[in-house]
Amino acid sequence: MAATGIVYLVGAGPGDPDLITVKGAKCLQMAELVVYDRLANPALLDLVQPWAEKIYAGKEPQRHRLDQDEINNLLIAEAQKGKTVVRLKGGDPFVFGRGGEECLALAAAHVPFEVVPGISSAMAVPAVVGIPVTHRQVAQTFTVVTGHTADDPFGTNWDDLPRSGTLVILMGVKHLPQIVERLLANGRSPTTPAATIRAGTLPEQEFVVGTLADIADKAQHLPPPAITIVGEVVAVHEQLATLGARFRGHNQAVANYQQLY
Ligand SMILES: C[S@@+](CC[C@H](N)C(=O)[O-])C[C@H]1O[C@@H](n2cnc3c(N)ncnc32)[C@H](O)[C@@H]1O
Structure with missing residues (x-):
């Protein structure tokens, strides 16, 4: 039997x-198999060797998706064949x-793995429009919270x-009206600055x-994936815009500021 391979759980970063x-x-360059998700930019697959296998495990409604057990079993089975597997x-x-669930499944099957952290959208997406998640x-x-479960007790x-x-809400765009209601009920002021970036x-x-x-x-017109940031740090974007800084997709924001201030 071939020696057990390894699974690298790799963060693809926020999009770019x-x-x-x-x-x-x-x-990715040394992978023999890449199992990738919808939010991992497909351009990254250009880094993979042409002979390596690529399996889509994404979550788009129209395409077959692997459920979590199928993904875990696939990673385990392929690593046990001796392969170098990247879970992107x-x-x-x-x-x-x-990622934690996948590591637990790999560990339980005695499959070696390594986590390669990625740049999370939770910080990177606010950053690229000039919103620092902390500010002195x-x-x-x-x-950082998920809004996906807004209607789940x-x-x-x-x-x-x-x-x-600062509150950074992932997966919240669909439930944003309910989320806002909950935050207001919880004591946040309606005048708290907020931004949504898709x-x-x-x-x-x-x-x-x-x-x-x-x-x-x-x-409401912004489709996922989107992040909402709530807090005074959003005003830093405004200060930067006032000083002449420009951000991709900023026209809409500048128009909004003109209405707001
Ligand atoms: C299942 S979560 C995965 C988060 C991911 N592990 C991370 O660290 O960024 C998916 C959510 O992340 C957010 N997200 C990911 N990429 C994004 C992007 N480029 N722009 C805006 N939001 C993004 C959205 O809220 C999306 O619904």
Whole structure:
């Protein structure tokens, strides 16, 4: 029997293919099999050897998707054949990426693995439109939550979230009106600045800026993937724009500022 191979859980970064790490790119170059997700930029597959196998494990409604057990079993079976396998995931594998579950399954099957962290959209997407998730004297903490479970009583506990600091909401665009309601009920002011950015770091990046009172309306035309940032740090973007800084997709935002201020 061939020696057991290895699985690299690689973070693909937030979208722009240049934002993968050097180590992640090296893993793709030496992979014999790549199992990739929808949010990993397909341009990264150009780094893979032409003879290597590529399997889509994504989550698009029209395409067959592998469920989590199928993915785990595939990674285990292929590594046990002696292969070097890359599991390529959007952003960072451990930020709402089920990377922990995959590591547990690999460890239970005694398959060697290594996590290659990626740049998470949670910080990178705000960054590219000039929103720092922390900013001295403005926000000393940031909290990253999923909005996917907004209507699930066992999901995010919105009442337990901090009332100050920055809130970064992933997977929340569909449920934004309910999320805003919960945040207002939890004590956040309706005048708190907020921004929603879709397809951050990609050429099609778009974003809107407003307040907690109007962000759900302003963002309703933005399809996923999108991130909403709530907190005073959003005003840093405005300061940068006022100083002449320009960001991809900024026209909409500048128009919004003109309405706002
Ligand atoms: C399943 S989570 C995976 C997060 C990923 N592991 C990370 O660290 O970025 C998917 C969500 O991440 C956010 N996201 C990922 N890439 C994004 C991008 N380029 N622009 C905006 N939001 C993005 C969206 O909220 C999307 O619904």
